Amino acid sequence: MTDQFDPTPSDRFTFGLWTVGNPGGDPFGPAVRPSKSPLELVEGLAQVGAWGVNLHDNDLIPFGSSPSERDRIVSEFRAAVDSAGLCVPMATTNLFSHPVFRDGAFTASDPKVRAYAVRKAMRAIETGVELGAQTIVFWGGREGCESDACRDVRDAIKWYRDAYDFLGGWVKEQGWDLRFALEAKPNEPRGDIYLATTGHILHFIETLEHAEMIGVNPEVAHENMPGLSMVHAVAQAMEASKLFHIDLNAQRIGRYDQDLRFGSEDAKGAFFLVRLLEGTGGYDRYEGPRHFDAHAYRTEDWDGVWDFARGCMRTYKILAARAAAFDADPEVREILEAGQADPDSVGELIGSFDAERCAKLEALELDPEALAAVGKRYERLDQLAMEHLLGVRG
Ligand code: GLT
Numbered sequence: 001m002t003d004q005f006d007p008t009p010s011d012r013f014t015f016g017l018w019t020v021g022n023p024g025g026d027p028f029g030p031a032v033r034p035s036k037s038p039l040e041l042v043e044g045l046a047q048v049g050a051w052g053v054n055l056h057d058n059d060l061i062p063f064g065s066s067p068s069e070r071d072r073i074v075s076e077f078r079a080a081v082d083s084a085g086l087c088v089p090m091a092t093t094n095l096f097s098h099p100v101f102r103d104g105a106f107t108a109s110d111p112k113v114r115a116y117a118v119r120k121a122m123r124a125i126e127t128g129v130e131l132g133a134q135t136i137v138f139w140g141g142r143e144g145c146e147s148d149a150c151r152d153v154r155d156a157i158k159w160y161r162d163a164y165d166f167l168g169g170w171v172k173e174q175g176w177d178l179r180f181a182l183e184a185k186p187n188e189p190r191g192d193i194y195l196a197t198t199g200h201i202l203h204f205i206e207t208l209e210h211a212e213m214i215g216v217n218p219e220v221a222h223e224n225m226p227g228l229s230m231v232h233a234v235a236q237a238m239e240a241s242k243l244f245h246i247d248l249n250a251q252r253i254g255r256y257d258q259d260l261r262f263g264s265e266d267a268k269g270a271f272f273l274v275r276l277l278e279g280t281g282g283y284d285r286y287e288g289p290r291h292f293d294a295h296a297y298r299t300e301d302w303d304g305v306w307d308f309a310r311g312c313m314r315t316y317k318i319l320a321a322r323a324a325a326f327d328a329d330p331e332v333r334e335i336l337e338a339g340q341a342d343p344d345s346v347g348e349l350i351g352s353f354d355a356e357r358c359a360k361l362e363a364l365e366l367d368p369e370a371l372a373a374v375g376k377r378y379e380r381l382d383q384l385a386m387e388h389l390l391g392v393r394g
């Protein structure tokens with residue numbers, strides 16, 4: 001049975017090779033699913049209605065491959081992607097698995113490790129460009145420490161900056177129209193990871209030489225792990241025109257990085273996130289790919305993996321429809337409009353300072369007791385959100 005929530009390529013849903021390809025191993029037990037090749041994964045993704053596939057260099061090209069093996073693998077993959085009707089909008093570099101990165105990659109204390117990491121990123125960017133990627137994600141999984149005795153955090157941040165300044169300059173010299181999207185995570189696998197949240201990264205970007213080509217790739221799980229709001233992180237990134245990519249999944253607050261099926265935890269958080277991305281509540285829609293960085297439960301076989309992938313996409317579309325209904329609901333509009341009404345144009349007085357506005361502000365009659373007496377009706381508003389989300393209204 002099909003319905004309007006089944007994914008189609010025009011929804012621009014993407015998955016990483018490492019997501020649907022995750023064979024279910026964890027720190028306590030081995031893989032539970034036979035592994036599938038990148039070519040098989042591409043075929044499966046096309047069948048479930050995805051638009052694109054993303055990859056790390058080593059998801060496709062085994063570490064240590066010779067240049068000729070690498071060329072053969074990339075051209076075979078490209079042919080498979082083309083014949084499946086998919087695309088590769090994003091590529092990334094594995095700067096965390098190999099033991100060489102045990103003390104970090106761009107922030108490792110040993111300058112030779114930093115040089116090796118930058119060169120590995122250059123090779124991965126070349127592969128991304130060859131496959132048509134427009135966005136290069138950087139997740140600094142080993143950029144952190146267990147003990148701050150090991151280095152001064154300010155040195156780490158400086159070395160981090162050096163790497164992005166170098167790579168940004170190199171990309172521009174090649175003449176490639178690429179954007180970098182930096183992904184935060186507060187901890188795991190390191191005790192503390194540098195630039196722990198999207199907010200930290202947004203500031204760091206402003207200190208970079210090629211800041212205009214660098215944005216963020218927030219992930220639901222990584223904001224939720226420490227109990228922060230993904231909606232607020234994404235909104236701040238959008239407000240700064242820095243939402244270059246997004247990692248959609250689900251997470252219970254306080255747990256390890258669970259990478260669960262999108263929307264399967266914190267349905268209300270997912271609802272407000274999709275509402276934000278779709279722009280139904282105001283402002284422009286996010287136009288980039290909707291990327292799922294999640295994997296199927298360890299209980300699943302391969303059928304379960306494709307159920308998982310379909311589930312991510314369907315939930316996104318269901319939430320988009322629910323968000324549109326919420327924002328079209330006259331009672332919702334009425335509460336929001338009443339709450340922000342400004343019949344005396346008082347809001348205009350606050351902004352960049354000038355003496356005339358200041359005088360008007362000073363002259364206003366403002367009665368804090370009367371202002372404080374007004375109930376905001378957010379209980380009703382949130383209940384309306386819940387009823388739309390639960391499908392009993394609109
Ligand atoms: C790794 C990590 C993800 C990142 C990937 C991109 S790698 O799977 O857990 O959150 O987005 O490097």
Ligand code: MN
Nearest residue numbers: 183219247293
């Ligand atoms: Mn991610």
Ligand code: MN
Nearest residue numbers: 221222257259
């Ligand atoms: Mn994650």
